[in-house]
Amino acid sequence: MSSTEVVSSFIEGSPPGELTEVVKSIKALTSDSDPSLLQNPKVKAAFQRYNESQLVCAKLPGGTQHVLVSEHNRLDDTTYYDTTTSTSFTFDHLTQKPSNSKSYTHDSPRSDLIASISKSLASHFAEHYPTQSSAGSAYTVSESSSSDSAIAILISATKSSPNNFISGRWRTMLLYDPSSQALTGTLSAQVHYYEDGNVALNTTRKVSESNVGNSGAEIVRKVAQIEKQYQEEVNRALVGMNEGSFRGLRRQLPVTRQRIEWEKVRGYSLSDNLKGK
Known part of the structure; x- marks a missing residue:
């Protein structure tokens, strides 16, 4: 290689x-x-x-709202547009910094439906995702680059806390087909925890839903339902792993064959135990 x-x-x-x-x-x-x-x-x-x-989010210069980049809202390799803020911007892929933001409206025969979905999605996003200016969260609705008839519904939320050795990202990447009223795509959750070790969670759920409806409110209602189901599935899986798989990996007793009294843990000395003191 x-x-x-x-x-x-x-x-x-x-x-x-x-x-x-x-x-x-x-x-x-x-x-x-x-x-x-x-x-x-x-x-x-x-x-x-x-x-x-990864649907990376970035804050536009002089603004408080984040925008995201994807293949669906790309104008060229370094230029993207955002229907939420009605802007286009240049994005440096190495530094992940946006610049040169301009007023922009993307012409589409499905503009009314895109606007309707965006309006309903705004309420859903504000209720369920961190929207502070410091949070790396954004959503957008645009024409799909992979289908002439589909509309892309994209949500991204990133939480990075280096001081606590943890980072994570949620991604909703769905395509809505107005002719069949179907939703397809994926939901993804990634978490990386790296204090005294290196543990990663990377999970994805494929979505395929029919008879979603043809209004922005109906479509976003289905998106919210799918996201809730996925979150509950992930929570159940983690609880099951903690009570099952992880417990099987734990040593029931330390090498001394005696249970540790955690309230006295500061008094233990590994070196003394190894020396037989």
């Missing part, structure tokens, strides 16, 4: 909210051997794939 392929895999495998740290590590490892590696066209393409597939 070439260095370009290795670096690209590192980039596309970056945990949510941690691309900057991954880039720092890449620079430290490659600065002497190939300082221009990050500018390689194949590596730059990996940055774009990562940002679009």
